[in-house]
Amino acid sequence: MIVRIMGEGQLELADSHLSGLNRLDDELLTEMEGGDEEGFRRTLAALLDAVRSLGTPLPDDSLEPSELILPAPDATLDDVRRMLTDDGLIPGTV
Template sequence: MIVRIMGEGQLRVDDSHLSGLNKLDDELLAEVQSGDEDGFRRTLGALLDCVRSLGDPLPDDSLEPSELILPRPDTTLHEVRAMLRDDGLIPG
């Protein structure tokens, strides 16, 4: 799957990593819903670090459609709350 981290670019992440990413996403969703700013910041960082470490960056001139878009590392809890669906940032 192609994942875009806003402000950074796109990475190709193997679908086999989706369940691990979903666990972090579930944690992030709970922290956003409870207003846990410290937990939110920690988990968002962990999610983005995980995608960066598991993914292979695509060239900057690549025009692949992103299947998943994640927020910038400095995105606020309030901004992420506006981006969330019922199942978090990652569908499934």
Template sequence: MIVRIMGEGQVKLDDSHFPTLNELDDELLAEVESGDEDGFRRTLTALLEAVRTLGAPLSEDSLEPSELILPAPDATIDEVRAMLTEDGLIPD
């Protein structure tokens, strides 16, 4: 799957990594819903770092369609709240 981190670029990520990412996504959803700013920041950072670490970056001139778009590392809790679905950022 091709994942875009807003403001950073795209990463090719194997589907086998999604159970790990979904756990972080569930935590992030709960923190956004409860307004836990510190937890939100910590979990967003962990989620994006996991995508960067587990995935392979695509070249900057690559124009692959992104199947999943994640917020920028400096996104606010309100910006992420606007991106959420009932499943979080990452569909189950």
């Protein structure tokens, strides 16, 4: 799966990592719904760090279609709310 972190680039990530990322996505959604800004910041950072550590960066000149687009690290609660689908930021487990 190709994942884009806005403002950073793309990474290739094995589908086997989606269930772990979904747990962070669920936590992020709960914090957003509760207006927990501190928790939101912490979980967004953990989600992006997990993608960075588990994924393999694609070359900057690569133009692969992204199957998943994640917000930039400095995204606001409102920015992320606009990106949400019914499944959150990350689709249900495969």
